[in-house]
Amino acid sequence: MANYNVLLVDDHPMIIAGFVQALDIIKENNEKFDFSRDSAVDCTTAAELISDKKKKFDLICLDLSLPGSKDGKYNSGEDLAKLAKKHQPKAKLLICTMLENNYKVLNVMRRIDPDGFLVKSDTNPDILISAIENLLKGKTYQSSTVHQMLKKTIEFSHNIDEEDLKILFYLSKGILTKNLPEHLGLSLSAVEKRKKQMKQFFDIPNRNDKILLEKAREKGFL
Amino acid sequence: MKQWIFFLVVFTLIFCCKSPSESTIKINPQLRDSILTYLKKFDNSTGKEKIIKKAFQFVQQIENDSLQIKYLYAIDYRALNSDSKLFLDVNGLGIEKAKKYKDTTFIADFHWSLGDYQLRNNKTDKAYFSYNEAQFLYNLIGDYENYAQMLYNQALIQGQAKDFTGAEVNLIRVAEISQQTQNYELLYKAYNVLGITNYNLKNFDVAIKYYNNALQALGKVEDSDLYRAATFNNLGNVYEKLKDYDLAIKNYRKIFSTKNLYDKDPYLYAMALDNLAYNRLETGELQNVLPDMQEALAIREKIQHLAGISISQLHIADYYKSIGNTTQAIKFAEDANTTAKNNNNNRDILKSWQLLADLQPEDSYAYTTSYIDLSDSLQTEERKVRNKFERIRFETEEVMQRAEMLEEERTIIFLISSLIIIIGSSIFVFYIQRSKNRSLELQRDQKIADEKIYELLLLQSARKDEGKREERDRIARELHDNILTELYANRMNLMFYKYKKGIKGDEKFGKLTDNLMDVEKQIRNLSHELSNTYFDEHKEFGDLIQDLLHKLQLERTHQLAVDDSVNWSQIASNIKMHSYRILQETIMNIQKHAEASFVFIKFSLNEEANEIEFIVEDDGKGFKDNKKPGIGLKNIKSRVEDINGKICIDSKQGSGTKISIFIPIK
Numbered sequence: 001m002a003n004y005n006v007l008l009v010d011d012h013p014m015i016i017a018g019f020v021q022a023l024d025i026i027k028e029n030n031e032k033f034d035f036s037r038d039s040a041v042d043c044t045t046a047a048e049l050i051s052d053k054k055k056k057f058d059l060i061c062l063d064l065s066l067p068g069s070k071d072g073k074y075n076s077g078e079d080l081a082k083l084a085k086k087h088q089p090k091a092k093l094l095i096c097t098m099l100e101n102n103y104k105v106l107n108v109m110r111r112i113d114p115d116g117f118l119v120k121s122d123t124n125p126d127i128l129i130s131a132i133e134n135l136l137k138g139k140t141y142q143s144s145t146v147h148q149m150l151k152k153t154i155e156f157s158h159n160i161d162e163e164d165l166k167i168l169f170y171l172s173k174g175i176l177t178k179n180l181p182e183h184l185g186l187s188l189s190a191v192e193k194r195k196k197q198m199k200q201f202f203d204i205p206n207r208n209d210k211i212l213l214e215k216a217r218e219k220g221f222l
Numbered sequence: 223m224k225q226w227i228f229f230l231v232v233f234t235l236i237f238c239c240k241s242p243s244e245s246t247i248k249i250n251p252q253l254r255d256s257i258l259t260y261l262k263k264f265d266n267s268t269g270k271e272k273i274i275k276k277a278f279q280f281v282q283q284i285e286n287d288s289l290q291i292k293y294l295y296a297i298d299y300r301a302l303n304s305d306s307k308l309f310l311d312v313n314g315l316g317i318e319k320a321k322k323y324k325d326t327t328f329i330a331d332f333h334w335s336l337g338d339y340q341l342r343n344n345k346t347d348k349a350y351f352s353y354n355e356a357q358f359l360y361n362l363i364g365d366y367e368n369y370a371q372m373l374y375n376q377a378l379i380q381g382q383a384k385d386f387t388g389a390e391v392n393l394i395r396v397a398e399i400s401q402q403t404q405n406y407e408l409l410y411k412a413y414n415v416l417g418i419t420n421y422n423l424k425n426f427d428v429a430i431k432y433y434n435n436a437l438q439a440l441g442k443v444e445d446s447d448l449y450r451a452a453t454f455n456n457l458g459n460v461y462e463k464l465k466d467y468d469l470a471i472k473n474y475r476k477i478f479s480t481k482n483l484y485d486k487d488p489y490l491y492a493m494a495l496d497n498l499a500y501n502r503l504e505t506g507e508l509q510n511v512l513p514d515m516q517e518a519l520a521i522r523e524k525i526q527h528l529a530g531i532s533i534s535q536l537h538i539a540d541y542y543k544s545i546g547n548t549t550q551a552i553k554f555a556e557d558a559n560t561t562a563k564n565n566n567n568n569r570d571i572l573k574s575w576q577l578l579a580d581l582q583p584e585d586s587y588a589y590t591t592s593y594i595d596l597s598d599s600l601q602t603e604e605r606k607v608r609n610k611f612e613r614i615r616f617e618t619e620e621v622m623q624r625a626e627m628l629e630e631e632r633t634i635i636f637l638i639s640s641l642i643i644i645i646g647s648s649i650f651v652f653y654i655q656r657s658k659n660r661s662l663e664l665q666r667d668q669k670i671a672d673e674k675i676y677e678l679l680l681l682q683s684a685r686k687d688e689g690k691r692e693e694r695d696r697i698a699r700e701l702h703d704n705i706l707t708e709l710y711a712n713r714m715n716l717m718f719y720k721y722k723k724g725i726k727g728d729e730k731f732g733k734l735t736d737n738l739m740d741v742e743k744q745i746r747n748l749s750h751e752l753s754n755t756y757f758d759e760h761k762e763f764g765d766l767i768q769d770l771l772h773k774l775q776l777e778r779t780h781q782l783a784v785d786d787s788v789n790w791s792q793i794a795s796n797i798k799m800h801s802y803r804i805l806q807e808t809i810m811n812i813q814k815h816a817e818a819s820f821v822f823i824k825f826s827l828n829e830e831a832n833e834i835e836f837i838v839e840d841d842g843k844g845f846k847d848n849k850k851p852g853i854g855l856k857n858i859k860s861r862v863e864d865i866n867g868k869i870c871i872d873s874k875q876g877s878g879t880k881i882s883i884f885i886p887i888k
Binding site for chain 2: 012014015017018021022025065098101120121123124125128174176177178
């Protein structure tokens with residue numbers, strides 16, 4: 001009989017309810033598991049709970065897009081994840097989010113490296129349950145979209161670093177190359193150099209940014 | 223008023239230019255020949271009056287004024303010696319015509335001959351007036367030689383009328399002018415008459431000085447013998463009056479050194495002979511005095527020198543008086559008196575009366591009374607004449623003053639009108655300059671406005687894009703964050719509900735939740751696409767070109783191919799602006815005139831030449847090379863010039879038009 005402390009963070013009560021049902025189902029199916037749950041719908045409460053030294057969480061389920069804390073310190077699940085790494089080092093992290101774009105997923109994977117990563121639209125009760133079970137057993141879990149994406153990017157991921165990703169991201173937002181230095185803290189020549197390098201990696205002609213972005217999207221960097 | 227003056231100036235100029243051309247009018251050659259023949263006949267023959275009348279009749283037929291005046295003058299001085307009525311007719315007509323024709327020289331010439339005519343008829347005041355007119359006119363036109371001559375003539379008349387002061391003033395002026403014009407003969411005459419005048423004024427020293435001046439002036443005159451002799455005679459007269467008879471005799475003797483004096487000038491010869499004899503008598507020398515005097519008298523009687531005769535008679539009377547032969551003295555004195563009376567020679571009448579009074583003491587009272595009466599009346603007469611001269615001179619001065627005033631007025635009008643012209647032309651120049659500046663300013667404003675419009679176009683397009691993007695972002699976020707999450711949460715709970723209730727076997731339920739999952743995926747993809755298409759949408763200038771083509775609806779009417787491979791973000795905005803306008807212009811030209819079915823537009827970057835190649839080609843009817851370029855084409859050319867580009871228009875009638883523009887980029 002193991003009692004697990006679980007923290008559920010999502011701005012949507014319905015989704016927390018979903019998690020609760022999933023935990024209930026796990027408990028029903030397996031008598032060994034017992035859960036004590038905490039939940040938060042915003043960053044402030046979540047941060048308080050995470051930094052509470054009395055609490056020892058075994059599993060933290062985080063949504064990425066959350067209403068920010070009042071003091072402005074925590075604005076997303078990502079910030080909370082960083083906090084959890086610090087205060088709850090033993091807790092398993094399960095990111096469960098609506099996927100916006102590959103770039104974000106890649107960033108999260110690089111920065112936080114969570115134990116589980118679910119894209120909400122992939123999930124059904126079975127996936128949710130198996131993800132939780134897997135994590136509690138000490139395994140990792142990625143939902144199918146995340147899995148495929150990581151597979152796609154693996155080819156170039158060691159060549160494309162975070163700055164490159166940013167460049168691609170801003171370009172895709174329609175920002176002109178000459179304006180990129182304002183957003184990146186890089187010089188224009190550095191930006192051009194990186195672009196040129198990426199084009200070399202993707203093996204595409206030098207001039208065309210459009211093709212670069214198409215290729216980046218194809219390869220899962222966007 | 224100003225305009226009026228301006229026109230006056232202009233008209234004056236026109237007339238000044240016109241009048242000389244009139245003198246070329248032809249004259250009937252027959253008429254001219256007959257006049258000339260008569261004039262020649264007149265010069266050669268006797269029976270002059272008839273001939274000159276005939277000539278006058280012919281001259282009157284001449285229609286050309288200037289020629290008529292010329293011939294009238296030719297007749298005029300010939301008629302001077304003949305019938306006085308004819309002369310007056312000719313002269314009157316001449317003056318009238320010359321005045322009408324405004325030929326000042328001829329007016330003056332006619333006045334001169336009229337003056338000569340009047341003098342000949344002893345009408346001294348009228349002569350003086352005519353000479354005065356002539357003198358005034360010659361002075362006006364700057365003919366100083368004749369001006370001096372007229373003054374001299376006037377001075378002679380004044381001298382005769384004993385207006386010595388007036389004469390002296392005129393003569394000094396004559397001397398000045400003739401010295402300037404180097405007319406030494408006239409200079410001599412002036413000095414000589416000045417001498418006479420001063421002699422008459424009893425300024426004997428001054429008279430001697432003037433006579434010496436006269437003799438000096440003669441040094442430069444040819445054939446001066448007679449003049450010199452006359453001046454010696456005058457000098458003799460002065461010394462005689464000074465009672466320096468030896469010097470007088472010396473001077474009189476000098477006269478006889480002139481060769482052939484008697485043949486040349488019997489008047490002078492007789493005068494000198496008589497004067498010499500008289501002076502010798504005064505020195506007490508009696509030898510050959512009477513024969514000399516008698517010879518002089520004989521000569522004077524022979525040449526009918528009336529004034530000389532009376533003097534000779536007086537001198538002879540003096541001679542008889544001095545030798546005591548009173549009877550003969552009285553006889554000659556009475557003769558002299560008669561001669562002088564006949565001749566109206568007042569001087570000699572007076573002298574004869576004086577002499578008679580001396581010779582006949584018993585009758586001296588009667589003679590003296592006559593003498594005094596005459597001399598009184600003479601003085602009155604002289605005063606009258608002098609006053610008349612004075613009046614004439616005053617009137618002339620008045621006329622001259624008026625002329626001067628007119629001259630001044632003319633100068634002022636000229637100055638004012640030229641000032642107005644200068645001001646007018648400078649205002650004109652100023653206006654031209656200002657309108658030029660204004661057009662330059664307008665051009666500059668146009669350019670600025672063009673650039674602003676282009677910037678606005680860009681801005682508008684950017685704003686449009688921004689708005690689009692914002693709206694798309696908003697929709698994407700809404701879909702993603704709210705609807706999708708809501709949908710997901712509900713689906714999830716539905717699924718758990720199924721789980722719990724154990725309705726696993728209900729396939730319909732499973733399908734429904736799966737459908738919901740599909741909807742979620744679709745929405746997610748939609749949201750994804752919405753937020754990922756910015757780059758494609760944001761093409762900047764290429765976008766504007768597409769917008770333009772769309773706006774002009776070229777696709778509807780023509781088959782259109784556009785090839786734009788230029789990265790416009792690197793290109794200066796003025797090039798883009800001009801390219802945009804040029805494209806607009808060419809497309810409008812194509813739509814209006816070309817009747818084309820296919821249009822090809824190409825923008826490409828030639829990296830080697832560092833220039834943009836911009837080609838618009840159509841398959842329309844084209845145009846002739848020699849056709850004048852329209853405003854559209856001119857605008858295109860000026861735009862191309864503005865960005866230092868080159869334009870090449872390749873068009874033949876019936877085989878389409880290709881406009882290639884090469885724009886250098888930095």
